[in-house]
Amino acid sequence: MPTTHSHDRSSLPLAGCHIVERSDSVAAAYAGRLLATLGATVVMLEPEEGSPLRQAAPLLDDETSALFSYLAAGKHSLVCDLETGDGQRILARELQQADILLDDTPVSERRALGLDHERLSERFPSLVHVSVLPFGAMGPKADWDGEEINLIHASGEGFLLPNGRSYELFPNRPPLKIYGHFAQYQGGCAAALSALSAWWAVSEFGGQYVDVSVQDAMLLCGAFALQRLGDGSLEHRATRSFRYGGVFEAKDGxxxxxxxxxxxxxxxxxxxxxxxxxxxxxxxxxxxxxxxxxxxxxxxxxxxxxxxxxxxxxxxxxxxxxxxxYRTPVEVLTGEHETFRGLFDACHLTNGHQAQVLVAPYQFQRTPLQLGDVPSLGKGEDQTAIQEGLS
Structure with a gap:
């Protein structure tokens, strides 16, 4: 089994905050990752076969998910089948001590699993329940599923890509999806910030239900394009670019x-x-x-x-x-700037190997953030270890 970091986390900004995460999506998992890196104890509730993200591409040579490794670093894992009595007891136990619940369960399945916000607010009046879904939990699209490519285009970003130099070089290319999970990372950021905003207000207002739409979060990335609609300007991949500047090809890059x-x-x-x-x-x-x-x-x-x-x-x-x-991944990992700022840290993966992983997209000057290890499935059953994380 991989060893774990033994750093003292008591000085981190969110030390003492307990979060339960039930996530199949990158958005909800990224919200948990951001909060875990800030010092919160984040417990993932996973089915017996593990979160689908454990098999998500890209995969390392031994089929270990690089994506899951990044998203789960620093968290704990509990096996919890909510369709069973034991699972419901585990859920109740964890929520009893939780400050925040991050949840991307489809709306239509929540009541049967005991995750509908009306029931949770009655049982746990101080709980901040953050729903993270592609199109939100309310309105006509609440039951819609949405993959990354759907969210990119539903937010209008696909209409604007490729642009600038890319469009000049390849004007006949179809609309492109930004590599990776750009939209869901935006949703994860919105969910993490929303969770903290509601948690800080608990003493005054009690627990709250927060509805996060990944589409809405992604729309903010095109805020300038939306603003320009007001003056009659419709931006398009053929016209969206800096008037001068941008990307240039030099002799060697x-x-x-x-x-x-x-x-x-x-x-x-x-x-x-x-x-x-x-x-x-x-x-x-x-x-x-x-x-x-x-x-x-x-x-x-x-x-x-x-x-x-x-x-x-x-x-x-x-x-x-x-x-x-524009640098290669290896150049980024070994860059003078990144090394000086300590942007990457060693992380033990579930395969026992060690990798350099981005700690967080932000830093605190006086309190260096810490990157925990990636938990194996069920690596959190020992409640004593979890309680130590809360102390």
Whole structure:
């Protein structure tokens, strides 16, 4: 069995918070992961065969799920079949000491499993029950299922992809789904923040039922496109792009740069060697630069095509031009910036191996966050261990 981290978690922001998670989806599981990394004790209630996420792609060589390993790091696991009396007793025991329940059970199945929010609010009046479903638990789409590709397109993001340089290179490509589980990660963030907001208000309002829609959370990513509908502007993959800047191909890789401010534009001109075309007085006007975006990008592409990525980025950062290299996963794991900030930590997987895993998408200056290990199925039956996590 993999060993576990033995760090003292009592100083973490959510130390003492007890969370029960019943998740088949990335969204609910990611909400639990964020809260576990903040110090909460998160107990996954899994069926006898384990969560479907334990078999979710991508898989490592021995069929261990890399996705589940990331989502479950730092949690506990209990086998709990809610269709049995024993399962119901386990649920009641865990909810009795829980502050928050994260739940993505379909609405139509909740009453039979004892998870309908009316009954839970009566039995556990201080419990924050967070429902995390593709289209929410209320309204005409409450019973709809939705995979990642459905959520990307239901939120309008598919209408906007690919855009920018990708559209220029491949104008005939069909709408694309962002790699991985982008929409569900947005839903997970919304669920975690909603859970904390409701939990902080328990002393004043008691427990609450929180309805999180992954589609709604994903819509926020296209907020600017939605706002522009008000002035009659309909963004599309063919028109959604930075007027100048974006992704450029250098001699040995790709660079992205974006200059939104005048000082950044002036630094970009200096980076390019103060070329004659950039001395046009009209280009001092940001609106005029936007109008001439295609011409400006053509000059930048020509300049970058004969230079190395590392040289470009180093010079750009020295001058204050926002620019970065597109790096491989290995380069990210071993990067100077990531290493200095401690973004990755060693995590023991259920196969006994160790992997470097992103701790969290945020940090606390005075309280370093900690990455726990991935629990084997049922690795949480020892209630003493769980209670130690609460102390």
């Amino acid at each position: 790709y660079v992205e740069l974006l200059t939104l401010e005048d000082r950044q534009w002036n630094a970009l001109v200096q980076l390019l060697g103060n070329p004659g075309w950039a001395q046009d007085e009209a280009l001092k006007d940001p609106l005029e630069r936007s109008r001439r975006g295609a011409d400006i990008n053509a000059h930048i592409r020509e300049w970058m095509a004969v230079r190395d990525v590392d040289t470009i980025v180093a010079s750009a950062q020295t001058l204050g031009v926002p620019a970065a290299k």
